[in-house]
Amino acid sequence: MREGEKANVKAFEEAAPVRRPAATGMPAVRLVVADDHPVVRFGVKNMLMSEPGFEIVAEAEDGEEAITQTLEHEPDVLLLDLQMPRLPGLEAMRAIMSKSPRVKIILLTSTISTQQIIEALQIGARGIVLKESVAGDLTESIRAVTSGDYWIGGERVVNLLQALHGLMAKAAAVPERKTFGLTPRELEVVQCIVEGCSNKDIAKQFIISEETVKRHLSNTFDKTGVSTRLELALFAISHKLVAPID
Template identity: 85%
Template structure:
């Protein structure tokens, strides 16, 4: 059975496999993405990373063709990791994986050098097409292939100007999720279980949130989040 799996993942005769590093703090996401790639001929997962620092190290050491990078990574957020990688290894093509992303973050990611953005909800349907689009020299944005990046950026900037982004005080998508959990009264253990991360990682997220919002307790954070509409409250 193992031989059959390996065979299905081999590149067509005479072509080298596309080498990929998968960086996401969720082991389940990494496992799922690897399985999807194994079912596609010509793709090879050569490395994994569970946080932004490891993503940088793995990418610089392994020099993959493509890095699939979670936007909300522990220790170093995806956009910061991408900046570090692009300054030292601009050849790698980076596709962001994310649960949610604002228009402004899409613009920033593309300006730094991202070649694609895939929402995790649609990764099963989009991953293969996105990889092939990026490998052919195009981009993948909003669930479709984009050939003209300048036009796409212009449209995104017009959209961002027309619809002001909600103020988030610099919180990452994961930090906003943790903030929502705090408002709902979750403990660190509850949050760790919900997002399949360690309690130490939860504490690190909370420390970052406290620094960015200027609060010092969970109660102050909950009140701040409600007052500044950082969380959506059920009516």
């Protein structure tokens, strides 16, 4: 964690006391919060703890830790960032669903494609909440999924099959950009390569280790069939995988 982030989190913790869930006659919803940004984790945790009926039992800062904490604490709900270091959110969700299918997973994300929504729901996600809508949607989405429904597109969904049919029709009408199976984080790394960044620069930008950067590059080379950074940059530009460089 960067020094500035540590200071911000410490300042927030000192300024905002944690309130425990009030007694409501019903067991509190037990949650694990998994996001690689500590300020986001604290904000979500503080918001939920200010409401009655929620209990944060653990936190995680990467995909692998999300799996470990979820399997250890067996929460009712896992709030999982889609773009996580070490293991992307969808891959972490696959691992969790194979071992603990009871947990209800709500994905938190800044952006998500229609195809990713379909894939997430097929894996077992119960909800998708955009981070820009967390303040207004999060508590309602948790209550929706714990009652057996889904939360998609900012609203409660009862009939998942009907929602999936609608999403698939939308995906067919607007073809998704071909990404060769690259994850959102791998596409971000490719963008950095095109911009001429070193592994150290990329690691610093995304707050991950250089070993993780090397792993992303190795996966990207395998998926695109290239073997050097230059070939990857040329491949990315020719296939419009990255934003144009000014």
